[in-house]
Amino acid sequence: MSEHQLILLLKQADKKALKMLYTENRNSFINFARKFKVSENDILDAYQDAIIALSEKALHGELDNLKCTVKTYLFGIGKYLLFEKARKNQKRVLDFPLEKETYNYKTIAEDFLGEAPNKLERLLRKGFTSLGKKCKEVLILFYYRGYTIDEISEKLNYKDKNVVKSQKSRCIKQLREKINK
Missing domain, CATH: 1.10.10.10 (Winged helix-like DNA-binding domain superfamily/Winged helix DNA-binding domain)
Structure with a gap:
């Protein structure tokens, strides 16, 4: 399935497309997130929340001008959610590249939209x-x-x-x- 088709199905709240997106990217996200040295539960929570956020953005038509893959966008949201979770728990997460940045996944996720590669x-x-x-x-x-x-x-x-x-x-x-x- 192409990226465009996936976005169209997500805009229509297609449950099969959402399930496919979830299952195809789950293990990759878990492996990606392990480098941030947070608990497996936090990783899974962040992944669930990232899927929900992505789904909401698709329903509102905010993925129409996406300039990266849906997977990259999903991982970007998840990464920031992990950072926020660690910060709320007042844990210092070693090797977390965004430790000093303020967090707002909605504005951060928008950075992936409409931006041509430099x-x-x-x-x-x-x-x-x-x-x-x-x-x-x-x-x-x-x-x-x-x-x-x-x-x-x-x-x-x-x-x-x-x-x-x-x-x-x-x-x-x-x-x-x-x-x-």
Whole structure:
């Protein structure tokens, strides 16, 4: 199903489309959210709330000009919800990149709407598409899906985590070189 079709079905409150969106992205979101070192319950709560927020935005026609994938948008909402939950619990969450930002998922989510990719994003996309299959796999698993080095090593059957670290480092170096050309 295309992104456009998914958005149309979500606008119509199609339960099958919502269920499909929920099940297809649940495990990826959980793996992505684990890097923020919050409890599994908080992760699941944030995911549920993000699905609800996304659904409401779709019903109100606010996803019509979405310039990223629905999954990226969903993860963006979920990430901010996790941050807010940690902040409300007055816990310091290590490695949380948004710790000092004020939170409002509605305004933050709007940042994904109607915004064309900037020059760096276009260069990054172009460079990324020209990488080899193994590099793409490692970078997607680490940066997009939130896998740890150990999880990547296991999933891709690498000898040990040092091989994954080296591979990731080489891939980042290649990507930088492609961007700087």
